[in-house]
Amino acid sequence: MKQLIVVADMEGASGIFESNREACWHEEMYPENKLWRSYGRGCITSDVLAVCAAAADMGIDDILLFDMHFAGCRESNIELEKLPPMVRLFDLPDRSILWSRIRGQAATEPYGLITVGQHARNGEPNAYFPHTIHTPPIASFYINGIHVAEIGESVMCFCDVPYIANIGCAASHREALELSANVTCITVKDKSRHWEPSPAETYPLIYEGVKEALRERESKTAYPFSDHCVCELDLTEGYRFDPPDSFPWKGQFRDGTATWEAHDLETALSLFWRMHDHIEKRA
Secondary structure, eight states: OOEEEEEEOSTTSTTOOGGGGGGGSOTTTOTTOOHIIIIIHHHHHHHHHHHHHHHHHTTOOEEEEEEOTTBTBSSOSSOGGGSOTTEEEOOOGGGOOOHHHHHHHSOSSOSEEEEEEEOOOTTOSSOSSOOSSSTTTEEEEEETTEEOOHHHHHHHHTTTSOEEEEEEEGGGHHHHHHHOTTOEEEEEEBGGGTBOOOHHHHHHHHHHHHHHHHHTGGGOOOOOOOSOEEEEEEEOTTEEEOOOSOOSSSEEEETTEEEEEESSHHHHHHHHHHHHTTEEEOO
16 A cells, blocks of 8 residues: 655645635634635645545555644535545544644555645745744744744654655745755745746646656655754744743743753654643733
């Protein structure tokens, strides 16, 4: 069995730009917004279907999909009824970001990882909707010197799994390439060139790009396992940490910055949410 892990976001999907940004605002959070259902879901679904079609034609027989956009909302952003039978979803309550549970459900050695619908990190120039997990309050999140956003979380969770391709906004590729220098980068929109194609135009680009990336799978590398992770979480202006009286890990809080260490990447990523619980607005 060749198991492919696909992690989908939405701000980097084809067809979603500044002019129609409401298309990626989930209806459960913005009930007055109708563009997500009428248009946005179709955009990310098209991108994911292109990945699935290419994977199937290259002999992949099992795809595990994590739809991480607006995690915590019950309904998927992807139109699940359109997915082929080879695609399975991770079993997660309301699509919550539980990295240990996500990694534990996958094969010990998946064939590869593809990220799709991806946006750039907070602070990246010429990017559509750049943010780090959610900005504000997060300015940056570093693990072992790499500014980690949604792409980095996914790739580090699946460390030692070949990183096949990143699909999304042109500016998102900077993070992907820091994690694996030979990942295939497939661009579906580029603010620096004012290039904003439709999902119908990018479908064949994604399909052919993923096929070629899978042909080159033997040359793809993974983010390596690390048994010592040094993490730093920095907040935007107007936010601070309210630290607990004690905490059972090696780390510290300094007003707008929290640091911690972990013995593996899954723990490092999980502790992010423990730190996140102590964020508050400045008085």
